[in-house]
Amino acid sequence: MAESSEVKVLGAWPSPFVMRARIALNIKQVNYAFLEENLGEKSELLLKSNPVHKKVPVLIHGDKPICESLIIVQYIDDVWSSAPSILPSDPYDRAIARFWAAYLDEKWYPSMKGIATAQGEEAKKAVVDQVVEGFVMLEEAFVKCSKGKPFFGGDQIGYLDIAFGCFLGWIRVTEKFNGIKLIDQAKTPQLLKWADRFCQHPAVNGVMPETEKLAEFAKILMAKMRAANPPN
Amino acid sequence: MASKVVKKGVKLIGAWDSPFGKRVEWALKLKGIDYDYVEEDLPKKSPLLLQLNPVYKKVPVLVHHQKPIAESLIILQYIDDTWKHNPNFLPLDPHGRATARFWAQFSDDKVLRTTMTAMCSEGEKKEEAVKSVRTAMEYIEGELNKEGKKFFGGEDSIGYLDIAIGWISHWLPVWEEVGSMTILDPIKFPAITAWTANFTSHPVIKHSLPPHDKMLVSFHRLRKVLAPMFT
Numbered sequence: 001m002a003e004s005s006e007v008k009v010l011g012a013w014p015s016p017f018v019m020r021a022r023i024a025l026n027i028k029q030v031n032y033a034f035l036e037e038n039l040g041e042k043s044e045l046l047l048k049s050n051p052v053h054k055k056v057p058v059l060i061h062g063d064k065p066i067c068e069s070l071i072i073v074q075y076i077d078d079v080w081s082s083a084p085s086i087l088p089s090d091p092y093d094r095a096i097a098r099f100w101a102a103y104l105d106e107k108w109y110p111s112m113k114g115i116a117t118a119q120g121e122e123a124k125k126a127v128v129d130q131v132v133e134g135f136v137m138l139e140e141a142f143v144k145c146s147k148g149k150p151f152f153g154g155d156q157i158g159y160l161d162i163a164f165g166c167f168l169g170w171i172r173v174t175e176k177f178n179g180i181k182l183i184d185q186a187k188t189p190q191l192l193k194w195a196d197r198f199c200q201h202p203a204v205n206g207v208m209p210e211t212e213k214l215a216e217f218a219k220i221l222m223a224k225m226r227a228a229n230p231p232n
Numbered sequence: 233m234a235s236k237v238v239k240k241g242v243k244l245i246g247a248w249d250s251p252f253g254k255r256v257e258w259a260l261k262l263k264g265i266d267y268d269y270v271e272e273d274l275p276k277k278s279p280l281l282l283q284l285n286p287v288y289k290k291v292p293v294l295v296h297h298q299k300p301i302a303e304s305l306i307i308l309q310y311i312d313d314t315w316k317h318n319p320n321f322l323p324l325d326p327h328g329r330a331t332a333r334f335w336a337q338f339s340d341d342k343v344l345r346t347t348m349t350a351m352c353s354e355g356e357k358k359e360e361a362v363k364s365v366r367t368a369m370e371y372i373e374g375e376l377n378k379e380g381k382k383f384f385g386g387e388d389s390i391g392y393l394d395i396a397i398g399w400i401s402h403w404l405p406v407w408e409e410v411g412s413m414t415i416l417d418p419i420k421f422p423a424i425t426a427w428t429a430n431f432t433s434h435p436v437i438k439h440s441l442p443p444h445d446k447m448l449v450s451f452h453r454l455r456k457v458l459a460p461m462f463t
Contacts, residue, residue, distance in 0.1 A: 001327060052338065052371060066330045068337065078326035091313035095301045102303060103287065137287065 003080055005062035007032035010046050012039055014217050016166035017069040018057040019207050023162050024073045026203035028080040070101055073162055084156045093145070094159075097152065100141050101163035108134040112167070115174055116222065124178070131182055138164065139188040146190075150197050157201055165198040172211045173218050242267035243295040245281060247274050248442050249450045251344075251399035252304040253292035258395050259311045261436045262319055275457075305336055308392060319385065321392040332384065335375055336396035342368035344399060351411030352455050353462035362413050369421060372397065376423040382430045390434060394427075398437070401428040406447045410455050 007025065009032050011018030025032050037046055037056050049058045049065035059066045059075065066075050077086040088094045111130045118124040145152045145160060152160035175182050183191050199208050209217075244260065244267050246253030260267050272281055272291050284293045284300040293300050294307045301310050312321045322329045343365055350361035376384070385391020400416070408415055418425040431437055 061327075064327055066327070066334075068334055071330050071333045071337070074333070075326050075330040078329060091310055092296070092299055092301070094313060095306050095310040098306045098309065099301070099303055102306065 001062045001064055001079065006060075008035055008060040009033070010035050010037055010043070010049065010058040010060065011056045012037050013209055014169075014214060015056055016170060019166040020069040020162050021057045021059055021072045021076070022207045023157070023166070023203050024076040024086055026207070027084060027086060027157060028076060028082075030076070030080055070105070070163060073159060077159075085158075086153075086162070087159050088153065096141070096145060097158065097160040097163075100138065100160050103134075103137075104163055104167070109167070112170070112174070115178065128178070128180060128182070132187065135183055135188050135191060139191050142190050142194060146194075151194065157198065157203060161194075161198055165195070165204065168195050168199055169209050169211060169214045170218075171195075173215045176211065176215060177218070241297055243270060244268070245270045245272055245284065245293040245295070246291045247272050249447050250274075250291055251403045252290075254440065254442075255304045255395050255398060256292045256294060256307050256311070257440055258390070258398060258437060259308050259321065261440065262321075262390060263311060263315050263317065265311070265315055305340070305396060308395060312392070319389045319391070321385070321390075321395065323391070332391065332393045335372065335384075335393050338368070339372060339393075339397050343372065343397070347404065347407055347411075347415065348458075349462060350413055350415070351407045351451075352458045354459075357462065358411070358413065362415060365415050366420070369415070369424065373421050373423050376427055383427070390431070390437070394431060398431060400424065401431045401437075402441050402444075403447070406444060406451055409448060410451045 007030055009018070009021050009025070011021065011034060013036065022032075022034070035043075035045070037043055039056075042054055046056065046058065047054055049060060050056075050067045053067060055067070057067075057069055057072060059072045061075075061079070066072050073086060088097055108131070111127055111134065114127040115124060115131065118127045141160075142152055146154065149155050151157050152164070157165075171182055174180075183195055185192055198204055242260070242265060244253070244256055246257065246269065248271060257269075270280070272278060274291070277289050281291065281293065282289055284295065285291075285302045288302060290302070292304055292307060293302050294310065295301075296310075296314070301307050308321060322332055346361050346365045346368065350358050350365060353361060381387050383390050384393040404416055416424060416428075432441065
């Protein structure tokens with residue numbers, strides 16, 4: 001597919017996974033049409049483009065759909081291969097970035113979601129501790145990957161910055177709703193500074209929703225979930 | 233503690249019956265890369281394993297120039313990135329790469345894991361899992377038909393997705409037997425069945441497959457250990 005073919009992103013503004021695709025395209029300065037999905041009612045285009053998972057994001061390049069956010073980010077890096085690179089150039093650094101991105105999606109994100117659904121204070125504390133434990137490991141990873149520079153990717157935002165940073169809106173909403181600090185000065189001082197830098201980056205600040213707006217959305221979502229699943 | 237002298241720059245920590253470790257072995261052998269192999273005596277985890285993979289504490293781990301890399305699919309891509317000679321596991325075109333990655337991830341999540349669930353559970357749970365695996369396999373069957381070649385990697389080349397689903401060729405029959413279930417019906421899945429025959433007769437693959445009867449014993453044992461988690 002030629003670099004110049006039309007690019008569309010099927011997505012939803014609150015989704016961190018959708019944000020990954022948009023940040024990657026912004027880094028490469030690729031123009032794209034953002035097609036907002038109403039997730040209560042999935043469009044024909046979404047169902048046709050992602051028949052396997054029926055989820056956002058989907059990148060449609062020309063007439064070809066690409067699904068799964070991290071796969072989309074790598075695709076974007078492969079197609080628009082002129083600088084700036086998103087994946088590190090060194091194979092080992094690349095493997096480490098992929099490792100932590102996969103960890104975020106497979107281990108960390110489910111525990112993060114668990115904070116909202118935890119029943120009782122003790123259960124909630126246990127899940128919060130798990131989430132913070134994950135951040136402590138990521139703090140270490142940040143020190144190793146950044147090598148003293150501002151981002152996991154070094155001077156520029158890279159793959160792991162995108163994979164992790166997309167969650168910052170939701171992390172802040174969770175902190176607000178629960179009166180806790182998940183990323184804090186005591187345990188994760190580097191991540192705290194990185195988080196601000198990431199959110200202010202020009203490729204990010206246009207697509208990262210404001211915490212207030214996301215919080216309002218979260219309230220509506222939780223109310224809907226409670227209505228659908230009333231406690232016994 | 234017996235010290236293992238590292239003869240070569242590449243070391244693989246694995247377990248003889250692990251489908252994940254075997255992927256890495258296949259990749260190294262297909263590229264003709266010399267390596268030392270360290271067998272983990274699972275379920276005991278050695279201090280070496282805990283040091284090299286503190287996050288997951290699992291095999292396989294590849295160590296190259298003393299740096300550890302964990303997670304089999306990530307290791308595969310590392311091998312492809314580092315030793316750029318043929319065979320290239322991932323296709324060169326971006327869309328082909330995205331497709332291979334997508335189906336590898338899909339098959340790990342929806343085929344492999346669910347087969348494990350089916351193997352370790354009983355009754356309705358087992359039935360549901362078997363049904364779910366068969367539905368997922370239909371996608372893989374469809375993709376193989378689309379390719380119309382011997383392997384996903386091409387007419388003669390084993391590629392990333394072939395390696396990722398390689399477990400189907402040799403572990404699935406064992407898991408079917410251990411779990412008293414049938415998943416890969418050759419009439420419903422002719423393309424996967426043909427692919428299995430081609431895969432296991434490839435000269436590199438053929439000589440690497442662990443003995444079927446030993447695997448039955450080890451996976452029966454594993455099933456006993458895991459079954460309580462699936463009730």
